[in-house]
Amino acid sequence: MTRTEFSVTVDLVLLTIRQAALQVMLVSRGIPPHQGRWALPGGFVHGDEDLGEAAARELREETGLDPRDGYFEQLATYGRPGRDPRGRVVTVAYLALLPDLPTPVAGSDAAGAAWRPVDEVRGDLAFDHDEILADGIERARSKLEYTPLATAFCPPEFTVADLRAVYETVWRVRLDPRNFHRKVTGADGFVEPAGGTVIRDRGRPAQLYRRGPATSLHPPLMREPTRPPDQRPDGRRTS
Amino acid sequence: MTRTEFSVTVDLVLLTIRQAALQVMLVSRGIPPHQGRWALPGGFVHGDEDLGEAAARELREETGLDPRDGYFEQLATYGRPGRDPRGRVVTVAYLALLPDLPTPVAGSDAAGAAWRPVDEVRGDLAFDHDEILADGIERARSKLEYTPLATAFCPPEFTVADLRAVYETVWRVRLDPRNFHRKVTGADGFVEPAGGTVIRDRGRPAQLYRRGPATSLHPPLMREPTRPPDQRPDGRRTS
DNA sequence: TTGCTTTTCGTCGTTATGACGATAATCCCG
DNA sequence: CGGGATTATCGTCATAACGACGAAAAGCAA
Numbered sequence: 001m002t003r004t005e006f007s008v009t010v011d012l013v014l015l016t017i018r019q020a021a022l023q024v025m026l027v028s029r030g031i032p033p034h035q036g037r038w039a040l041p042g043g044f045v046h047g048d049e050d051l052g053e054a055a056a057r058e059l060r061e062e063t064g065l066d067p068r069d070g071y072f073e074q075l076a077t078y079g080r081p082g083r084d085p086r087g088r089v090v091t092v093a094y095l096a097l098l099p100d101l102p103t104p105v106a107g108s109d110a111a112g113a114a115w116r117p118v119d120e121v122r123g124d125l126a127f128d129h130d131e132i133l134a135d136g137i138e139r140a141r142s143k144l145e146y147t148p149l150a151t152a153f154c155p156p157e158f159t160v161a162d163l164r165a166v167y168e169t170v171w172r173v174r175l176d177p178r179n180f181h182r183k184v185t186g187a188d189g190f191v192e193p194a195g196g197t198v199i200r201d202r203g204r205p206a207q208l209y210r211r212g213p214a215t216s217l218h219p220p221l222m223r224e225p226t227r228p229p230d231q232r233p234d235g236r237r238t239s
Numbered sequence: 240m241t242r243t244e245f246s247v248t249v250d251l252v253l254l255t256i257r258q259a260a261l262q263v264m265l266v267s268r269g270i271p272p273h274q275g276r277w278a279l280p281g282g283f284v285h286g287d288e289d290l291g292e293a294a295a296r297e298l299r300e301e302t303g304l305d306p307r308d309g310y311f312e313q314l315a316t317y318g319r320p321g322r323d324p325r326g327r328v329v330t331v332a333y334l335a336l337l338p339d340l341p342t343p344v345a346g347s348d349a350a351g352a353a354w355r356p357v358d359e360v361r362g363d364l365a366f367d368h369d370e371i372l373a374d375g376i377e378r379a380r381s382k383l384e385y386t387p388l389a390t391a392f393c394p395p396e397f398t399v400a401d402l403r404a405v406y407e408t409v410w411r412v413r414l415d416p417r418n419f420h421r422k423v424t425g426a427d428g429f430v431e432p433a434g435g436t437v438i439r440d441r442g443r444p445a446q447l448y449r450r451g452p453a454t455s456l457h458p459p460l461m462r463e464p465t466r467p468p469d470q471r472p473d474g475r476r477t478s
Numbered sequence: 479t480t481g482c483t484t485t486t487c488g489t490c491g492t493t494a495t496g497a498c499g500a501t502a503a504t505c506c507c508g
Numbered sequence: 509c510g511g512g513a514t515t516a517t518c519g520t521c522a523t524a525a526c527g528a529c530g531a532a533a534a535g536c537a538a
Binding site: 049 | 242244283285288289313315318385457458463
């Protein structure tokens with residue numbers, strides 16, 4: 001029973017919302033393998049590091065961001081033989097949900113790091129990063145249902161409409177502003193008033209909120225309605 | 240930048256329900272480190288294996304079970320330096336939910352493998368397996384809320400009461416049999432009638448069901464009530 | 479001022495839920 | 509064979525949550 005030796009890397013699925021689109025941080029690979037292609041930021045785990053530490057270090061090195069700026073959790077681990085031509089490499093992927101920070105890219109490691117809309121990069125990534133990205137997006141989607149983590153995409157103070165935009169962007173749905181407002185302000189500990197107002201574009205000024213102390217949402221916000229009411233005799237709308 | 244070399248193992252959190260208790264499969268370690276202590280079954284990933292394949296192989300080798308007997312998913316990965324005195328070892332933990340199979344333990348690898356109630360082993364496991372077990376139990380608990388995976392703890396045909404016992408055991412709560420019956424039989428695709436009846440101990444015979452085609456539960460079964468109704472001025476019941 | 483936009487508060491009918499009553503179908507014990 | 513115990517299943521009721529939508533509030537532009 002020979003103990004195969006592995007290299008272990010961490011890869012980062014950094015998600016944010018910019019320009020009304022879900023975007024992911026990618027780096028253009030400057031060296032083989034997959035030179036010139038886009039890939040998730042990441043790197044090898046050092047000899048004295050825990051996995052989460054390595055991921056946080058890579059986050060700082062490649063983007064200048066801090067895990068505490070948003071939300072950070074382990075996503076999954078990928079180790080298919082042949083996933084990396086350099087040898088047997090297992091990668092532990094981490095997922096981060098980040099606000100749209102002013103100076104997002106100031107990396108040192110990566111040649112070019114950039115936020116890219118997830119829709120424009122699907123299928124083009126190096127290694128098995130397409131699969132990792134897809135898993136990260138799905139994780140983010142379901143996290144929004146049962147946790148208040150949508151606030152991780154927002155700056156410290158935000159409006160209900162900002163939060164709604166997060167859900168609409170990540171879930172690719174359109175939500176009723178009135179019902180959404182009721183649910184968010186009614187869910188215990190989801191948000192709490194910050195005590196100011198702001199006008200985003202037009203219309204009535206909106207209250208500012210901060211993220212509340214809740215760590216889970218009861219009741220959750222559901223992606224699909226609790227029950228497609230089983231009726232749809234015609235497709236008419238009430239004009 | 241020296242690429243540290245790692246060993247990679249898989250560890251299995253195998254959960255089942257036996258004798259009305261949540262139990263986990265453990266092996267008594269026959270060799271150092273941690274000789275004589277209980278540990279999660281697991282082993283090194285071979286050179287040509289994907290991680291999931293290695294976990295499935297260990298499952299077969301150590302317990303004779305098959306992943307398809309129940310439910311099987313990757314749990315999380317643990318790689319703290321020093322977690323294994325043999326060197327830098329990263330372990331990918333897998334979680335399996337299994338029915339109470341007739342011949343559960345027939346391992347070849349492990350000296351002694353046995354189902355142990357999770358309450359009796361908390362805090363006594365080798366390596367960081369206490370933490371892994373705790374994460375696995377918590378994952379199982381939340382999976383029961385949003386997925387029909389409680390059926391993975393049941394044999395192919397089961398009664399509503401069997402399913403309720405799964406929830407009561409895993410969540411450590413007591414559920415109202417009437418409301419539970421309504422929710423389970425009402426949730427779309429959760430269970431479907433198998434067309435027989437059986438008497439478990441006493442009382443009226445129960446209908447047999449099979450697991451349905453649903454992969455998620457809408458609406459979910461919630462551990463904590465949607466809202467502790469905020470009122471409790473007195474404790475009287477209307478009698 | 480008149481419009482337009484967005485936020486925020488309410489209303490209404492339907493569905494889901496927890497508490498619990500009632501009935502059905504079996505076994506046990508005399 | 510009949511009553512009691514036990515469990516499964518169906519129903520009822522009040523309340524909470526939800527989707528659809530009306531309407532008022534509060535700003536800007538013209």
